[in-house]
Amino acid sequence: xxxxxxxxxxxxxxxxxxxxxxxxxxxxxxxxxxxxxxxxxxxxxxxxxxxxxxxxxxxxxxxxxxxxxxxxxxxxxxxxx
Amino acid sequence: xxxxxxxxxxxxxxxxxxxxxxxxxxxxxxxxxxxxxxxxxxxxxxxxxxxxxxxxxxxxxxxxxxxxxxxxxxxxxxxxx
Amino acid sequence: xxxxxxxxxxxxxxxxxxxxxxxxxxxxxxxxxxxxxxxxxxxxxxxxxxxxxxxxxxxxxxxxxxxxxxxxxxxxxxxxx
Amino acid sequence: xxxxxxxxxxxxxxxxxxxxxxxxxxxxxxxxxxxxxxxxxxxxxxxxxxxxxxxxxxxxxxxxxxxxxxxxxxxxxxxxxxxxxxxxxxxxxxxxxxxxxxx
Amino acid sequence: xxxxxxxxxxxxxxxxxxxxxxxxxxxxxxxxxxxxxxxxxxxxxxxxxxxxxxxxxxxxxxxxxxxxxxxxxxxxxxxxxxxxxxxxxxxxxxxxxxxxxxx
Amino acid sequence: xxxxxxxxxxxxxxxxxxxxxxxxxxxxxxxxxxxxxxxxxxxxxxxxxxxxxxxxxxxxxxxxxxxxxxxxxxxxxxxxxxxxxxxxxxxxxxxxxxxxxxx
Numbered sequence: 001x002x003x004x005x006x007x008x009x010x011x012x013x014x015x016x017x018x019x020x021x022x023x024x025x026x027x028x029x030x031x032x033x034x035x036x037x038x039x040x041x042x043x044x045x046x047x048x049x050x051x052x053x054x055x056x057x058x059x060x061x062x063x064x065x066x067x068x069x070x071x072x073x074x075x076x077x078x079x080x081x
Numbered sequence: 082x083x084x085x086x087x088x089x090x091x092x093x094x095x096x097x098x099x100x101x102x103x104x105x106x107x108x109x110x111x112x113x114x115x116x117x118x119x120x121x122x123x124x125x126x127x128x129x130x131x132x133x134x135x136x137x138x139x140x141x142x143x144x145x146x147x148x149x150x151x152x153x154x155x156x157x158x159x160x161x162x
Numbered sequence: 163x164x165x166x167x168x169x170x171x172x173x174x175x176x177x178x179x180x181x182x183x184x185x186x187x188x189x190x191x192x193x194x195x196x197x198x199x200x201x202x203x204x205x206x207x208x209x210x211x212x213x214x215x216x217x218x219x220x221x222x223x224x225x226x227x228x229x230x231x232x233x234x235x236x237x238x239x240x241x242x243x
Numbered sequence: 244x245x246x247x248x249x250x251x252x253x254x255x256x257x258x259x260x261x262x263x264x265x266x267x268x269x270x271x272x273x274x275x276x277x278x279x280x281x282x283x284x285x286x287x288x289x290x291x292x293x294x295x296x297x298x299x300x301x302x303x304x305x306x307x308x309x310x311x312x313x314x315x316x317x318x319x320x321x322x323x324x325x326x327x328x329x330x331x332x333x334x335x336x337x338x339x340x341x342x343x344x345x346x
Numbered sequence: 347x348x349x350x351x352x353x354x355x356x357x358x359x360x361x362x363x364x365x366x367x368x369x370x371x372x373x374x375x376x377x378x379x380x381x382x383x384x385x386x387x388x389x390x391x392x393x394x395x396x397x398x399x400x401x402x403x404x405x406x407x408x409x410x411x412x413x414x415x416x417x418x419x420x421x422x423x424x425x426x427x428x429x430x431x432x433x434x435x436x437x438x439x440x441x442x443x444x445x446x447x448x449x
Numbered sequence: 450x451x452x453x454x455x456x457x458x459x460x461x462x463x464x465x466x467x468x469x470x471x472x473x474x475x476x477x478x479x480x481x482x483x484x485x486x487x488x489x490x491x492x493x494x495x496x497x498x499x500x501x502x503x504x505x506x507x508x509x510x511x512x513x514x515x516x517x518x519x520x521x522x523x524x525x526x527x528x529x530x531x532x533x534x535x536x537x538x539x540x541x542x543x544x545x546x547x548x549x550x551x552x
């Protein structure tokens with residue numbers, strides 16, 4: 001998308017902002033998705049149980065894998081352009 | 082809101098961006114609303130059934146009509162200013 | 163975060179925008195949270211019942227208190243930086 | 244948690260105008276988003292049958308009641324929000340005066 | 347409710363380019379958001395077991411079907427959206443011509 | 450999918466500063482949004498009785514536990530996210546070196 005060797009500062013700043021926006025959105029979606037899947041909502045106290053902690057780790061990993069699968073599919077059919 | 086015959090480029094660009102933002106949001110809301118109403122979430126395969134396809138068409142049409150009704154109501158009482 | 167006595171117009175504008183963005187988001191979240199909690203979704207007519215109205219008042223008050231509690235917790239642990 | 248628009252009063256004329264314009268644009272954007280979310284909500288709550296491509300009379304009536312109710316609800320929350328904000332502001336000012344008085 | 351990009355034609359060359367660039371940036375941002383929301387949805391609908399850190403075969407297949415279905419759905423809504431938009435636009439133009447004819 | 454902040458190193462000094470400032474502003478905005486969504490979630494999960502206008506003791510305790518839990522959860526996801534990102538980055542770099550080596 002960006003041609004190397006053609007430095008346009010404004011465009012580079014815009015790209016960096018876009019990338020950050022994307023990463024923040026991805027992170028937030030991962031946080032809220034795994035919260036729904038893993039956290040006991042009775043809130044007896046503020047501690048994460050052993051089960052919740054390991055669920056969070058696996059959930060993060062699986063979520064990441066889903067981004068990979070979907071990313072490849074969109075890339076393959078040019079859906080991200 | 083914008084006086085005709087008074088061309089302010091920056092304001093015109095801003096308006097065009099606002100309009101695009103609005104249309105993208107409307108489209109996205111239509112996509113996700115009709116997805117919830119019409120799509121079978123068991124995901125046996127990646128095909129849309131005949132029933133899903135006709136549901137999507139009718140859902141899009143009804144969604145559009147709702148924007149019309151609500152738009153008129155807001156316009157009538159000046160709620161959009 | 164902003165040093166007093168060091169007026170940077172662009173930064174001041176940015177801060178005012180951020181604050182407005184924050185307040186609008188807070189207001190919208192309060193509107194939709196209290197809508198879910200208080201409003202009868204059968205929509206027989208367009209009137210709010212006495213019960214709905216008093217629920218809205220109490221809900222707004224409680225929602226505001228929750229922002230206070232969470233704000234203090236985040237402030238205490240520096241979580242908002 | 245609250246004010247800072249106070250900072251605005253210290254801005255030069257030109258920047259004040261720029262800020263007012265930015266605020267106006269945000270307001271247009273926000274009311275368009277409010278409109279979108281209102282449509283989304285009332286559609287979700289009122290329409291669930293797709294045997295025809297036109298809204299039936301019941302759905303249309305439901306959408307109207309829903310939109311009216313939502314706007315009344317939103318206006319009432321707006322009043323409460325204003326009260327709670329200005330309460331918080333006066334508390335903060337009282338606190339700051341107390342601190343300065345303590346010097 | 348609808349057009350205004352017409353306003354664009356009256357813009358000077360330089361601003362037209364600026365606008366095109368802004369639109370392109372919004373499109374990149376929007377397709378990244380669409381991607382994010384697609385991932386979120388298919389994850390929510392397909393993954394609900396956390397005994398291992400890797401997707402099992404069933405989950406992987408489900409995610410693929412979900413993403414494919416969503417993209418087909420989205421494309422179909424896009425076609426309908428385009429039709430409904432241009433219908434609305436021609437109605438509006440007809441109305442405006444009628445009003446001007448009435449002068 | 451990943452880096453590009455690398456592009457930043459090729460920017461002139463002035464633009465680097467501009468970018469840093471933009472990033473800072475985005476971070477403020479994002480943490481304020483995080484705060485808003487945390488309030489929304491804990492309110493939804495903890496408060497469901499509206500016979501009085503003040504939170505009762507149980508609700509207050511629930512909100513505190515919810516907020517604490519959410520922050521711990523969010524921090525843990527953050528660690529995993531960092532690991533997964535840097536893994537992906539090294540894989541990509543390995544791939545690129547392999548491709549260049551193949552020349």
